[in-house]
Amino acid sequence: MKLKYILPILFLALATVACSSDENDDYTPPTSEVDGLQLIQELSNDTHTIELYNQSGLFYTGYNNISLRIKNRSNNEYVEDASITWMPMMQMPTMQHSCPKTNPEKVTGKNTIYQGAIVYQMTNTDGSGWSLMLEYTIDGMDYMVSETIAVMQNDNQNVSSFMGSDDSRYIVALVEPKTPIIGNNDLVVGVYKMENMMSFPVVENYMLTLDPRMPGMGNHSSPNNTNLTFNTADTMYHANLSLTMTGYWVLNLKLMNTDDEVLKGEDVTDTNEQSSLYLELEF
Known part of the structure; x- marks a missing residue:
């Protein structure tokens, strides 16, 4: 082939490669709505699969922030409009009870992700004893799914269930910080009151006094706590x-309580190194 025919073909090939390279440089792969989350478990019925996620991939005692999405089993598409409630249940030898919870709601800016919270106040040593039932509505149709789940024991006490001096049972759960730092941390705690075995509403307008201590370092405290x-x-x-x-x-x-009556806990003094109401952190 003559040179005058070879050169145009060569230039065309180089231009094609360059355009292809530019297109690849500009291409951004789609981001999954569950990036950064780990699958805990799937719950299934004849119609849907419910995928449960959090950052660790496990349920633990204490406050669990949980994301979920609903997949239609007929076409593997994820549901974008559902109304969801859930009921965690602990089966005891002679009784059963639920725990504090926040029903899942659609996450702002997400198409298929719903988010709620469950506070598991106890578990068996092997993680057994709990089940989770979801009831949900899609396009006016009601559905239900229920399966057993595993709840592992947290290494530190991040939840406390106790009887107050008013003869009511309370649950106090650590929410933040998840990753403590040296310095000032935003401490967030949930407080719930047991109305009955199935109902644990939020307690409003009480107060928790805070006195952090390091038992292994002379039980010293720290400044600037509120x-x-x-x-x-x-x-x-x-x-x-x-x-x-x-x-x-x-x-x-x-x-x-709102009358400044102490329902649980004591001051830390020279003769009392720890309150009977406490949570733990280690980092």
Whole structure:
């Protein structure tokens, strides 16, 4: 082939490669709505598969923030408009009970992700005993799915269930910080009251006094801590938690009602190193 025919073909090939390279440089692969989350478990009925996610891929005792999505088994498409409630249930030898929970709601900016919370206050040593039932509505049709789940014991006490001096049972659960730092931390705690075996509403407008201590370091405290007060925006209790070093911390608490009556907990003194109401952190 003559040179005058070879050169145009060569230039055309180079231009094609260059355009293809430019297109690849601009291409952004689609982002999954569950990126950064780990699949915990799938619950299935004849119509749908419910995928449960969180950051660890496991349920633990304490406060669990859970994401889910609903997949239609006939076409593998994810549902974008559903109304969902759930009921966690612990089966005891002679009784059963539920726990504090927030029903899943659609996550802003997500097409298929719903998010809610469950506070497991106890579990068996092997993680057994719990089941989870979901009831949901799609396009006016009602569905239900229920299966057993495993709930593992957290290494530290991040939830406390106790009888208050008013003869009511309360549950106090650590929500934040998930990753503590040296310095000031946003401390967030949920407080719930047991109405009956199935109902655990949020307790409003009480107060938790806070006294963090390091038992392994002379039981010293830290500066600039504040007491936990109720926030109406998220129905949680918030405070500043000051951690001056890494290690094992006990967050000594006292739960006080609107009349400033102590329902549970004691001050830390020279003769009383720890409150009977406490949560733990280690980092």
